[in-house]
Amino acid sequence: MRFPVWMQALLVVLLAAVLAVAVVSVVDGWADWVVLGGILAAAIGIMMAVNRRQYPTRKRSFTKDSDSKW
Numbered sequence: 918m919r920f921p922v923w924m925q926a927l928l929v930v931l932l933a934a935v936l937a938v939a940v941v942s943v944v945d946g947w948a949d950w951v952v953l954g955g956i957l958a959a960a961i962g963i964m965m966a967v968n969r970r971q972y973p974t975r976k977r978s979f980t981k982d983s984d985s986k987w
Contacts, residue, residue, distance in 0.1 A: 920928070944950060 940953065944953065
């Protein structure tokens, strides 16, 4: 099941708003903000580490000519 792009964007914005309200209601001081920043940095780092590129970003060019040994 695949949602349209506009619906995915709406869900992400709604989720971000709910999380922002939850964080602001829980955080008391600057130390809580530092911990939250560390958690977010770790989560973003994990997302970058597990992201696997399935296809190369640029096309590879293959040439065949009479001088090629392959």
